Amino acid sequence: AAPSYLVGLVGAGVGPSLTPPMHEREAAASGRRLIYRTIDITDLGLPAESVAELVPAARRLGFNGLNITHPCKQLVLPVLDGLTADAAAIGAVNTVVFDGGSAIGHNTDWSGFASSLARGLPHAPRDRVVLLGAGGAGAALAHALLVSGVRELAVADLDAERAGELAERVGRRFPDAAVGIGDAAAPDRLLAWAEGLVHATPVGMAHHPGIPVPPELLRPPLWVADAVYRPLRTELLRSAEQNGCPTLDGGGMAVFQAADAFGLFTGLIPDRGRMLAHFHSL
Ligand code: NAD
Numbered sequence: 001a002a003p004s005y006l007v008g009l010v011g012a013g014v015g016p017s018l019t020p021p022m023h024e025r026e027a028a029a030s031g032r033r034l035i036y037r038t039i040d041i042t043d044l045g046l047p048a049e050s051v052a053e054l055v056p057a058a059r060r061l062g063f064n065g066l067n068i069t070h071p072c073k074q075l076v077l078p079v080l081d082g083l084t085a086d087a088a089a090i091g092a093v094n095t096v097v098f099d100g101g102s103a104i105g106h107n108t109d110w111s112g113f114a115s116s117l118a119r120g121l122p123h124a125p126r127d128r129v130v131l132l133g134a135g136g137a138g139a140a141l142a143h144a145l146l147v148s149g150v151r152e153l154a155v156a157d158l159d160a161e162r163a164g165e166l167a168e169r170v171g172r173r174f175p176d177a178a179v180g181i182g183d184a185a186a187p188d189r190l191l192a193w194a195e196g197l198v199h200a201t202p203v204g205m206a207h208h209p210g211i212p213v214p215p216e217l218l219r220p221p222l223w224v225a226d227a228v229y230r231p232l233r234t235e236l237l238r239s240a241e242q243n244g245c246p247t248l249d250g251g252g253m254a255v256f257q258a259a260d261a262f263g264l265f266t267g268l269i270p271d272r273g274r275m276l277a278h279f280h281s282l
Pocket of ligand 1: 158202
């Protein structure tokens with residue numbers, strides 16, 4: 001019989017995640033059985049640090065792997081036996097694969113976004129890009145942007161220290177690019193300079209409505225990509241579209257991080273278009 005797979009998602013408030021149905025449906029469409037369980041530390045009354053016990057427990061229970069999300073993506077690092085070069089560079093893991101006796105950490109957030117950008121904005125100019133938001137998603141996006149050929153990256157965050165740390169870390173890894181700090185309090189100057197804006201703060205999420213920059217600053221030929229995907233059409237993207245800017249929503253990143261993780265868990269090649277269509281039907 002074809003092998004079956006057992007995987008899970010560890011994080012806080014992961015109950016409503018769309019990742020489980022994406023994996024299960026893609027496996028079924030490939031003629032395989034895959035069960036995807038959420039392991040919600042909030043429901044379990046566990047602290048974020050408990051990821052250090054949940055990962056080895058899942059391995060013993062026969063899981064093929066785990067996705068790891070907020071607030072555990074960095075806390076999981078010490079219990080892993082190895083990291084891919086990209087995950088080590090980003091300093092965060094969203095996918096753990098149990099391979100024989102060992103637990104290897106991967107990061108498919110960055111590769112998911114890189115695929116989404118290549119697919120959704122293939123011709124977007126990449127010389128000068130502003131990244132707004134230097135948290136967990138921002139770190140993966142910065143890596144993806146530099147791998148995708150961005151030459152000058154300005155990292156901006158309300159927390160200037162955080163922006164500085166990320167810019168410094170990324171700059172060291174990509175010495176041919178110019179990576180600096182952007183002033184989050186001066187979006188007019190930043191966006192007058194930039195060809196593209198990549199947004200990775202929580203502003204615009206269903207429970208955090210709003211727009212992170214004044215809409216009148218969103219003017220073509222600026223392109224705008226949002227990491228937020230609930231809702232898909234954020235106020236930022238709506239304003240950018242109304243003004244005529246090319247846009248990219250956060251759905252592609254969410255789907256392609258799942259597609260890349262699915263490939264790692266199962267060894268199968270996912271049908272990325274089918275996963276995207278399924279996501280949009282959820
Ligand atoms: P985080 O809390 O780790 O980081 C958010 C950062 O934004 C913080 O550094 C904070 O200081 C900064 N910030 C908040 N408001 C700001 C503002 N108005 N201007 C400038 N900076 C501001 O959060 P995260 O885990 O990085 O997630 C950020 C967003 O990315 C969330 O909306 C999340 O849903 C989204 N995300 C999407 C995907 C996907 O697959 N599409 C994956 C991961 C995260």
